[in-house]
Amino acid sequence: MRGRSQEACAIAMMTAACLATNYALIGLPNVKLMDFLVFASGFLFGSWPGALVGALTWLIYGFLNPYGFSLPIYIATATSETIYGIVGGLMGKSGALSEERSLARSTYLMAALGFLLTATYDLITNIAFSLAYGIPLALALASGAVLALIHEVSNAVIFAACTPALLKLPRLLGLPPHGGRAISKGDDIDEGKVGLD
Amino acid sequence: MMKGRWVWISLGLACWAIAASLLACYFWYSYELYRGLYERAMGQLERLTVFVNILIDYGNGTRTWFNNTRVSAGSTVFDATCMVAEVEYMAYEGPDWVGYPNNTAYLVVSINGLRNNQTHAWFWWFWDARAGWVLAPYGSNHVNATVVDGGTYAWAFRSFATWPPPPP
Numbered sequence: 001m002r003g004r005s006q007e008a009c010a011i012a013m014m015t016a017a018c019l020a021t022n023y024a025l026i027g028l029p030n031v032k033l034m035d036f037l038v039f040a041s042g043f044l045f046g047s048w049p050g051a052l053v054g055a056l057t058w059l060i061y062g063f064l065n066p067y068g069f070s071l072p073i074y075i076a077t078a079t080s081e082t083i084y085g086i087v088g089g090l091m092g093k094s095g096a097l098s099e100e101r102s103l104a105r106s107t108y109l110m111a112a113l114g115f116l117l118t119a120t121y122d123l124i125t126n127i128a129f130s131l132a133y134g135i136p137l138a139l140a141l142a143s144g145a146v147l148a149l150i151h152e153v154s155n156a157v158i159f160a161a162c163t164p165a166l167l168k169l170p171r172l173l174g175l176p177p178h179g180g181r182a183i184s185k186g187d188d189i190d191e192g193k194v195g196l197d
Numbered sequence: 198m199m200k201g202r203w204v205w206i207s208l209g210l211a212c213w214a215i216a217a218s219l220l221a222c223y224f225w226y227s228y229e230l231y232r233g234l235y236e237r238a239m240g241q242l243e244r245l246t247v248f249v250n251i252l253i254d255y256g257n258g259t260r261t262w263f264n265n266t267r268v269s270a271g272s273t274v275f276d277a278t279c280m281v282a283e284v285e286y287m288a289y290e291g292p293d294w295v296g297y298p299n300n301t302a303y304l305v306v307s308i309n310g311l312r313n314n315q316t317h318a319w320f321w322w323f324w325d326a327r328a329g330w331v332l333a334p335y336g337s338n339h340v341n342a343t344v345v346d347g348g349t350y351a352w353a354f355r356s357f358a359t360w361p362p363p364p365p
Contacts, residue, residue, distance in 0.1 A: 105205075112208040119215045142226035145219040152216065 011049050011056065014041040018057040026066055030151040034061075035084050035118060036158045040166055042088025043097070044175055050085020057081065076128030080121045087117055092170075099167045107163045114159030115152050122148040245270055247346035249277050254365040255311055256354035274321060274350050275303055275337035282309050302336045308352055317356050322364055324349035330364035 014037055021033040034057060042050020058078035063069060091097050091113070097106050122144070130140035141148075169175075247270050251263040263281040278284055285307035294302045305319045306312060313319060321337050322330040330351065335341050344350065355362035 108205065109208070112212055115212040115215070116208075119212075138222075139226070141219075142222040142229075145223035145226065149216060149219045149223070152212075152219075156212070 007045060007049055010045050011041070011052050014038075014045075014049075014053045015056045015060075018053060019061055022057070022061050030147050031154040032151075033158060035081070035121070035155050036114070036162055038081060038084040039088035039113075039117070039159070040162070040169070042085035042090075043092040043166060044169055044173065045089075046092070047086045047089025050088045051082035052085070054081035054083075054085045055079070070132065072128050072132035073125065076125050080124040083120060084117055087113065097163075097167060099171065103164060103167075106167060107160045110163040110166075111156040111160035115156040118152040118155040119148070122151060242267075247272075247344060247348075249344045249347070250349040251277060251281055252349070252351035252353075252365055253278075253282060253308060254351060254353035255309075256317065260365065268344060272344050273338045273340075274323070274333075274342040274344060275305070277344050277350065278305075278308070278321075278337065278352060284308055285312070296340045297336065297338060298340075301338075303338045305337060305352075308354075311354055316358070317354055319352055320355050320362050322351045322353070324351070332361050332364070 018034040018037045021037065025032055038050060038054040038057065041053040055078050058074070058081050062074040062077055097109065123141075126140045126144055126148070127137060129135065129144070130137040246267045248265045248267055251266055252260060253263075254260045266277065266281055268277045268280055275284070275286070284305060286303040286305050288301050288303055290299070290301045292300060294300045297303075305321075308319055311319075321333050323333060325331050333342060351365040353362070353365045
């Protein structure tokens with residue numbers, strides 16, 4: 001039960017961090033720390049909490065958005081944001097990203113992941129935009145190309161720049177070496193590990 | 198090891214391909230956007246303009262054609278000529294000059310530096326499909342000298358010795 005409550009706490013905190021950075025960066029269209037934070041949530045706490053952080057952030061940010069509210073876009077963004085969390089969780093589990101591996105290699109992988117995940121996210125949201133407003137998909141993709149490129153390149157840079165910190169976090173937080181649920185003193189884990197509490 | 202390297206290279210290439218495709222999309226979109234704007238502007242311009250052909254005959258064998266010259270609808274032959282050549286003129290104002298803007302008639306005294314003199318002057322003609330060149334019986338800024346779409350007009354430097362002066 002404690003593990004669950006810690007997980008809930010971590011989700012709430014990461015969602016709050018996502019929202020805070022989103023509103024702080026409102027003046028920079030498509031440059032957001034949120035995507036990395038959702039990925040980090042998945043990487044640190046698992047795919048499910050990561051996906052929840054993404055969905056919950058959009059649940060609030062999509063509704064209270066200075067750029068306006070649109071239900072189809074809202075659903076598309078809230079759904080597609082979860083891919084960062086899910087992939088983050090999978091990366092954490094796979095062990096492809098860890099302190100033991102070369103930092104340059106991890107940074108390169110994170111930059112590529114940031115770029116490709118964002119490209120997927122942009123594609124899904126553009127499809128939703130095209131369906132919602134009856135615009136041809138090619139036109140929707142073309143008209144949003146520059147914003148998409150800004151989003152993808154900025155995310156590649158953010159993901160790469162935050163890689164060293166992200167790789168250190170599991171050890172600092174006392175999380176299992178390959179991600180997964182937050183641990184606590186009550187959990188059946190190896191001795192010497194420290195939980196979130 | 199080789200396989201791993203190709204995976205890394207492929208990842209980078211995938212990013213590059215997406216970025217290049219997005220840029221291509223952007224340029225295609227910009228091209229279509231500006232082409233549409235250009236065509237709309239041209240459509241509006243065509244409703245407000247006409248095409249005319251203008252001949253300038255210097256009387257020494259030199260003849261210059263200005264075909265398909267776009268001029269504002271409502272322009273006179275004088276206005277159209279000013280668009281293709283350096284024109285000097287004298288204004289004659291008075292109640293007798295009926296049909297001229299502000300009762301002011303223009304006498305063309307020079308085209309592209311060739312000035313009227315004691316024996317020669319500039320005259321203008323319009324082309325009639327049945328009659329051929331017709332010497333205009335009014336000044337080039339008269340209301341009747343308003344150009345029509347597809348109209349053909351000529352200026353020629355001719356002697357006064359014979360009347361009417363020979364057409365271009």
